[in-house]
Amino acid sequence: MSALHERCLALLADRATRDLDDAGRRELDAILREHPEWDDDGFDLAAAALDLALHPTISSMPESVRQRLANLARSWPTDPGARGA
Amino acid sequence: MPKLHLKPPSRAGEDILQFEVLSSPAMESRVSEPETESVLERIAAGDANAVQECMDLYGNLVWSLARRFTRSAAEAEDAVQEVFLDVWKSAARFDAKRASEKTFVAMIARRRLIDLLRRTEARPQLVPIPEHLDFADNEHQRIEEHAELSSAERALAALRPEQRSVLLMSVYQGMSHGEIVSATGMPLGTVKSHIRRGLAEVRKALADADAVLPSDKKVSS
Secondary structure, rough: OHHHHHHHHHHOOOHHHOOHHHHHHHHHHHHHOOHHHHHHOOHHHHHHHHHHHHHOOOOOHHHHHHHHHHHHHHHOOOOHHOOOO | OOOOEEEEEOOOOOOEEEEEOOHHHHHHHOOOOOOOHHHHHHHHOHHHHHHHHHHHHHHHHHHHHHHHHHHHHHHHHHHHHHHHHHHHHHHHHOOOOOOOOOHHHHHEEEEHHHHHHHHOOOOOOOOOOOOOEOOOOOOOOHHHHHHHHHHHHHHHOOOOHHHHHHHHHHHHOOOOOHHHHHHHHHHHHHHHHHHHHHHHHHHHHHHHHHHHHHHOOOOOO
């Protein structure tokens, strides 16, 4: 594995654990533009799985928030071309 | 779900928590559910009902994450909307072969909430690590989610104590790398290395979890 790939992995791990600052983000973006094949959310998925395992208690979303989200959901375009994804 | 038992330090000067995983009978008796098309796949296909269903399915999960990552209910409320917009936009990227839908939604939520923390220079609520962590045993949890979370827990338990401790501070307590440096006295490079290697082990465990998953829900490496 090259030093650049190692650096990319280090930045991806930082991204997964809230430690990627603006400079790191720019560096990661630049590396991934050069090597899109290294773009991988494996560390993010690992952190998310651990987060779910370690925080099993789920609290109910307040009804007011649910209503706002329902309004948002109703306005979500079903046409993929209109979503701006 | 297994129980993670955090033993107190056993030697003077040893500040790293120790763990053991106790198996749960429910973990072994889980049965598979009939497979249905994922709600995210339906959103990506333009199913308007699936957008609402996604909110119903994962609203409480995203709300709980948002409350943990934000300082107030008002901030959490705004964050939840941003998260769901991201989830809906990202629905086409969901790959059931790599992770369960729940883990994918949690990943999108964490990314957005971490961005929010950076923008506001806030920090998540610090939760002390309890002596015992009892993992949820939700009877309605889908089998692929159960296998994933069990694998993540086992990978965590198998880490070297200092790796596990640092990863817990990061993921469980939501501490930044700098805060972990201050709390442990470890060099920043060591903290980053422990986190990366710990995440790599969890990632590998998630990939290996395919042995217990239905064939169309396997996690690729």
